[in-house]
Amino acid sequence: MVEGKFITLEGAEGAGKSTQLQRLGDALNRAGVDVVRTREPGGSPAAEEIRTMLVSGETQRWVPETELLLHTAARVEHVASIVKPALAGGSWVVCDRFHDSTVAYQGHGHKLGTDMIDQLHQLLFGAFQPDLTLIFDLPVDMGLKRTQHRGGGEDRYERMEMEFHERLRHGFLEIADRHLDRCAVIDAAKDEDDVYQDVIACVNASFSLALD
Numbered sequence: 001m002v003e004g005k006f007i008t009l010e011g012a013e014g015a016g017k018s019t020q021l022q023r024l025g026d027a028l029n030r031a032g033v034d035v036v037r038t039r040e041p042g043g044s045p046a047a048e049e050i051r052t053m054l055v056s057g058e059t060q061r062w063v064p065e066t067e068l069l070l071h072t073a074a075r076v077e078h079v080a081s082i083v084k085p086a087l088a089g090g091s092w093v094v095c096d097r098f099h100d101s102t103v104a105y106q107g108h109g110h111k112l113g114t115d116m117i118d119q120l121h122q123l124l125f126g127a128f129q130p131d132l133t134l135i136f137d138l139p140v141d142m143g144l145k146r147t148q149h150r151g152g153g154e155d156r157y158e159r160m161e162m163e164f165h166e167r168l169r170h171g172f173l174e175i176a177d178r179h180l181d182r183c184a185v186i187d188a189a190k191d192e193d194d195v196y197q198d199v200i201a202c203v204n205a206s207f208s209l210a211l212d
């Protein structure tokens, strides 16, 4: 069986990734593609348990290195039990966040730098990377405003200082520059339907599809 494709959606808070992920999954389904929609941190029962520790509580709850290891532990569980089996079975996996979020949040946001994070990824996952990464970019204040009414107690990162969020935006754009082969920047400040058109155009161009 032909392996499926792995698409990740990345970006800062309030960028509209979850909505676009659902719409992209629907478009792929309409084209007859079997899709697994998932997210990080989380996506499998064990990884969701780790997620709870990461997204709730005091902003200073973890030393940055611990946070890196928790996100990585969740990823090991998720990749082994959900992502790799789905791809091997021919499904496409559309995932809300992956390794690039670790580089942006822990590497740039918490200033751990990228070397340790890339080395850890290499050690645990080798050359495993998404086939396509869509980086949703928008001004920090616009993104944070959009997250204000979310609730659910999962706002530990949203409560971090403004400078942290500015470093994230810069970090994601740097990732896009470094990985031109698989990354495309999406202007997430546009309205939902326009963003969707841009997402579909990128996916069509990357995989020679005619989604609408």
Ligand code: TMP
Pocket (backbone or CB within 6 Å): 013, 039, 040, 041, 054, 055, 071, 096, 097, 098, 099, 101, 102, 103, 105, 106, 157, 158
């Ligand atoms: P979400 O709000 O997009 O569901 O993600 C939960 C939070 O986890 C989000 O604020 C970003 C953060 N995060 C990291 O800090 N490092 C990571 O590696 C991942 C995947 C997410």
